[in-house]
Amino acid sequence: MAEDQVAKLQEQVEALTKRVNKVQDEAEVRKLHHKYGYYLDKCLYKQVVDLFADHPDTIVEFLGGRYRGKPGVRRLYIERFQRNFVAGRNGPVHGFLLDHAMMQDIIDVSPSGEHAWGRWRALMSAGVHGSVADTHPRGRNAAGEPRQWWEGGVYENEYIKEGGVWKIWKYRYFAFWHGEHQSGWAATKPNYVPFAETVYPDDPLGPDELVEQKLLWPDTRCVPFHYPHPVTGEEVEKDDLRAPAFGKDVGTAEPALSLEDGR
16 A cells, blocks of 8 residues: 555544544533433432532532532532432432433533533422421422422533543533422512522632622523534624513613633
C-alpha cells in the first residue's frame, strides 16, 4: 500500500476515533444525569453527593441560592434535604413520593472531551399518601389536605471529567412552575417554594451566597441556552428571553436570566 494511502487511512481512523469518543462521552453524561435522577427519587442523598466533582468551582444553583464546593453540595442534599424529607436517613421513607422524569436532553461535549454541557427538562410528581399525612412534616397543604404537587423545571448543567470519570460540575436548576394536584397550576400562590434569604453560616442549612435572579410561576422567562441555534448559529437575543405582560413593552419585564455563576 502506498504511503499516501496509509496516511489517509490513519487520518480516517483518527477522525472516526474522535467521533466515537464524542458519542461515548455524550452517552456517559446522559447516564450520569439519569442516574442522578434515580438516586434523587429515592432520597439516596449520599449517592447523589458522590456524583458531584471535587473541583473547588463546583456549584449547585437552586431556589435563589448558590451552594459552592463539595461542602455546599453536602449541606443542601444531606443536611437539608435528607433531614427534612426522610428524617436523616439515606433512602426513602414509607408514603413519601418524589418522582423526577428527566427528559428532552441536549448534550454537547468540548473538543477536549473533558467538559460538557447539558440541558434537560424535569417533570416531578411529589407528595404523600393519605396514611402518612399526619406523620410526615410535608404531609398536608394549607387547606389541610394530603399534600400532592407537580413541578416543572429546566437544568442547564456543566460536567467535567475527574480521573477519567464524568461528574456534575455546575448544576443550575430552574423550577419554573408548580401546581397543587387538587387545584392545578392556575391557582398556585406566589413564592410557592420560598427562596433562600439567609446565607451560611447564619443559616446552618443555607446557601453560600444569594442569587438575585429568581424564577417561579407565573414568571415565564426563558432559561438561557448553552448552545447556539443549530441552523443560523446565532444566540437568542436577551430581550427575547424576557417575559413581559401580554401586549406590554419588553422593557417593563424582569431582566433576562443568566447562566453566569459569579466566577
